[in-house]
Amino acid sequence: MSKIFQATCNNGNLILDEKLSNEWEGKSFQVILVENDEIEVKKQRFFEFVERSSFTLPDDYQFNREELYER
Numbered sequence: 001m002s003k004i005f006q007a008t009c010n011n012g013n014l015i016l017d018e019k020l021s022n023e024w025e026g027k028s029f030q031v032i033l034v035e036n037d038e039i040e041v042k043k044q045r046f047f048e049f050v051e052r053s054s055f056t057l058p059d060d061y062q063f064n065r066e067e068l069y070e071r
Contacts, residue, residue, distance in 0.1 A: 006036075 006017040014031075 007014045008017065009015075026034075
């Protein structure tokens, strides 16, 4: 099971923004730290890529799966 939590570093301690549920009690975890700003930059790059790579298909367009295997 995995979940992404928001947290703040305070005097060298990582303080989660929400309390963990009882199902996590007694378990060990590996923690990967990613700054929020880094996530926002990557998200913005992704949306810019999508915008550059997108195009509009005609309303009557139909994808023919069989044509992939006819070659």
